[in-house]
Amino acid sequence: MDTQTATSPSASARGVQDQPGALLTALEDAQRADEHNYLSEDTLRAVALEMDQPLSRVYSVATFYSFFNLKPQGKHTIVVCRGTACHTRGSLGLLREAAARLGMPEFREDEEPSFTTDDRLFTVRTVACFGQCALAPVVSVDGTIYSRMTQGKLCSILDSMRKGATK
Numbered sequence: 001m002d003t004q005t006a007t008s009p010s011a012s013a014r015g016v017q018d019q020p021g022a023l024l025t026a027l028e029d030a031q032r033a034d035e036h037n038y039l040s041e042d043t044l045r046a047v048a049l050e051m052d053q054p055l056s057r058v059y060s061v062a063t064f065y066s067f068f069n070l071k072p073q074g075k076h077t078i079v080v081c082r083g084t085a086c087h088t089r090g091s092l093g094l095l096r097e098a099a100a101r102l103g104m105p106e107f108r109e110d111e112e113p114s115f116t117t118d119d120r121l122f123t124v125r126t127v128a129c130f131g132q133c134a135l136a137p138v139v140s141v142d143g144t145i146y147s148r149m150t151q152g153k154l155c156s157i158l159d160s161m162r163k164g165a166t167k
């Protein structure tokens, strides 16, 4: 009897699992399938089992790439650029305004990389640079880039999204 096939996936299945990117794809699929767009501990365990990988490896990949979320995410994602060009043009004020407007005035970017509102409507995070410094300050709202953002413009975007959610 072939003990290799009795205790682990077949050679062809293992071949697929060992391909570069297979684990990333499995994690992406799992996150996309989650209602709150994140990878729970149970999900990480299930992916490790499915991919026949140690949980520690799966966890280290999930924590290395910033597009994987280990906490439940809001329906809308606001990303405030905190690079030098955006900082000098007021991005800290934008971040503070968003946090205050969304009921998280105690948020400190040096303590947490992001926050999600209790109603799970918004997640606000920062990025080091969008690569569009000439348009600073830059904010992304659900993937759409807004250049030369102002606190007033950001507040009206947040307010209209909130109104849209309560309709």
Ligand code: FES
Pocket: 081, 082, 083, 084, 085, 086, 087, 128, 129, 130, 131, 132, 133, 134, 136, 137, 138
């Ligand atoms: S610093 Fe904000 S886009 Fe580069």
